Amino acid sequence: MEKPETILVVDDSADTVEMLRRNLASRGFAVLTATSVTQAVKVLETAQVGLVVTDIKMPDIDGFSLMRHIRENYKAIAVLAITGFPTIDGAIRAMKTGAEEYLIKPFTDEELFSAVDRSLRRLRLTQRTHTRTIMPERCGLVGESPAMMAVFDAIARAASSTATVLIQGESGTGKELIARAIHYNSARARFPFVAVNCGGIPESLFESELFGYVKGAFSGATSTRAGFFQTADRGTILLDEISEASLAMQVKLLRVLQEREISLLGSSKPIKVDVRITAATNRDLYDHTLKGLFREDLFYRLNVITVSAPPLRERQEDIPLLAEHLLGVISEKYDRRPPRFSEEALEVMRQYSWPGNVRELENLIHRLTAMCTSDIIEIPDLPPSMRFSATCNSGLSRTLSQVEAEYVRDVLASVGGNKSTAAKILGVDRKTLREKLRKTGD
Template sequence: MSERIRILAVDDSQSTLEVLKRNLESNGYEVFTALRVAEALSLLDSLDIDLVITDYRMPQATGLDLIRHVRDNYPDTEIMMITGYPSIPGAVEAIKDGAGEYLPKPFTAEELLTVVERIVQRLLQRRVLGSPDTPPDNFGIIGNSPEMDLVFQRIGKASSTDANVLISGDSGTGKELVARAVHYNSDRRSAPFVPVNCTAIPDSLLESELFGHVKGAFTGAKDARAGFFEIAAGGSIFLDEIGDASPNMQAKLLRVIQSKEYCKVGSSHVHTVDTRIIAATHKDLKRLVAEGSFREDLFYRINVVDIAVPSLNERGDDILVLISHFMGKFAEAMNRAVPSLTDEALQAFRHYSWPGNVRELENLVQRLVVIVDHDPIEITDLPESMRFILSSEGGVDRSLADVEKEHISNVLAMTRNNKTRAAEILGINRKTLREKLKRMGLE
């Protein structure tokens, strides 16, 4: 990040403040502390604070009072609640009043940093998306191909309505990024965006995870718990990989979408749902419906607005824009100059199949920026699976001689013209390679 994240820690315990300050500053954050809410308000007035970490119970004004003040007056500031008196009602109240995260004491340094890093990622993503009132071009998503223009048009339409949204696309294409763009550019932007992995919830915990439970609802329910729909009240719930949802989960989701009501496990009290459904899948749901493995009635409930995210190979020169973006991002994080790519390496990037799509591209660029210590990045620095990618620009109507010539040229480039190593890779001896090079005019 170009600027240090500023954190304000508020707690009536000096020792807690010292622990927070020591752990956070050692990880690159700029930390300010306050023993009272009044002192915190003064610091908020004089400093641009990115994240407020506040205790729950304090003398005079409480942490909830501070949360409400921050949310009303500093809408771009993230909030995290910590407390030595953990309670589910307190957590729900804190979240509803604007706290993005809730962490009970005692907590380890690792637990603290994990939550703070998650908040910071959310903060930086919101900054990328820009002000909710003046959304940036393309909703902060990198790409300017005609295929992505269609995605941006659908995001705009979906953001202006409260209809349920189904996002489809291969793994790694950025479906959650599209879902967040829909949420943070809608009227629900100030309420929570709650992601739910439909494959990660076992049927035995399904109702409890989705709708919550009361204390004593079942063996092991020592405390009450808020479900995903309660936490997402007023906002959006993102059902990731809904195509993998079990039949039981499909039935529960259909019922809550239809009735707009639910009960917690162990309670007969009816809660009203005010949550937008944004679902995503890498599977063909129409085919699953035809096969009988996905409910047709649920499909039509979630597929009001559909957004199809193209694969990276369908996005043309967007890959060049993305490479430039990721190179700059990771080079800045490492405080180094942005590296360049040789023509051969760039060609390999351009013609690789990218089965992992944008996620694979981002991970590879990060690896190259971290590991490669010379400039430019060469084709020999790339994974072996990318080194022998032949250009497809010539189509399939080329002669065998043309294909052979291009392949030998690529191998020579990869080996930096080491003919002995090239001959080994090609499975021929050095004399045969010399003869081929002479015949092809490559000597």
């Protein structure tokens, strides 16, 4: 017999929790419970949970925050969101935040069971595609090109040390996946991975979000709250888009890197933190230091190990593999049998320059999966800009007069510029040749 799946039920109402616990246990599931997000986060740290069933509206911290925490830290946990206040926006937000399913109160036992089954099945399907095409320790990073092999080597080296890592690369090249892979292959894998978008936090909130605050630190600080660094304790933090941190923020980050301690806002007592620091940027950070936009001392503290995420155009040979991998994952999300790419369509995709890198490829495949009705994706299904750049590269887009002009020039060159000989070879008289040369500007 397979081990029963463990479900964590989270709801601020103890009655609802008990009702769900009884129902799910009667179906053979192992059930854990929590009546707040904080409690749920603690349970997740120690228990092997397969599915979290969570209420959305809860006092203090809501279900969305829990979903985000799960998506950022536990790829293998499915989420079923429950709400008593249905709105379309809420449903869309729940799905975007990472819920596999969404259930509206009140619901029957049958509705609950089938939603639980669907959530678990979805998750297993995505896990299967992951293990089918990639090794689990690569955390979703696909590629066999020499450029990606170098990345996998760098990840392995970084994972076996505790040094700070700077991940550089263009937008959409997988920098966040690389940071996750480093964490999940390191000795810290059992502890949280916390990604912080330095560009997304307003300057005024930066300190309280990163370092937390004590009750009464400012008006509105009604209780003491942990910051990202404490949440990531014993785990790994990713300071994403580090180039966006202001100079004032950089000073505060430098202190953490040097002292390995933080102070909660409103408290003067420093607290030791044990966090592996990784940072990512799509800017040339060294160039930023030269321009005075980034502190040089912070740059050197961050840049102990560097990992470069290669753009897609430098690993074109990975495109068919990536496209197939993404088609599998995305089709299963849409409950579709994955279509195939025709050889020609794949060739066009290989030739394209992919300014948006893997994210652009992923978006394209989302659109193709949603819109393509046949089993095979052909060249006409691809966006016009991609088809256009392909014809430019293949040399098949020249007009007849362009070809003629080139041929005339070649012939003329081959006879040392002698116009009468060239005219003879071309089968025209000298006047016609002169006409043609005038038209092409020679």
